[in-house]
Amino acid sequence: MKNQSDKEILDLLTSKGGKDKGCRLLLKTYGTVIYNQVLRRVKHKQDADDVMQNVLIKVLKGVSSFEGKSSLYSWLYRIAHNETINHYKKQKNYYQKNSSLELNELSIPSADTAPDSTFILKVLNESVEKLPEKQRIVFELRYFNGKSYKEISKLLKTSEGALKASYHHAVKKIEHQLSQLTSYSHE
DSSP, X not given: OOOOOHHHHHHHHHSSSOHHHHHHHHIIIIIHHHHHHHHHHHOSHHHHHHHHHHHHHHHHHHGGGOOOSSOHHHHHHHHHHHHHHHXXXXXXXXXXXXXXXXXXXXXXXXXXXXXXXXXXXXXXXXXXXXXXXXXXXXXXXXXXXXXOHHHHHHHHTSOHHHHHHXXXXXXXHHHHHHHHHHHHHTO
């Protein structure tokens, strides 16, 4: 079966008898991309499964109010992003109540040691999160999910040229952040 258009997915999700089929189609079309986005941020499969369940609940509750001002993918991406943040808030509150350790506490490397991979990955993820939304989406789809510009163009309904420019700007910003690690470790 070929990918259905956003309109067809939305029509199924808002119809009385089509919700199950709409959910299956939504997950087939966007599920892997959104799940990988969530998993990159929460790091654990069980947490990613929980967040995805919350994303689907929000989608089903909010689909009737979706105005179509953005693509369906952008809307799903935003919901997944917000649910990931909610997950971290809940997790942080739990750890603050039940432990004296700070959640995601990482030590900054000293000047005489190279940063470890965990620290570099943390800086990379923080750099990606600081990007403007369009650049972040394009970067994640291209870099982490291996999507072609043509595929991204269809998902986001924008030109390949604009996507290439967004990706280029995102890479430059991330390279700048990571280069500060190199200069930090050589001071």
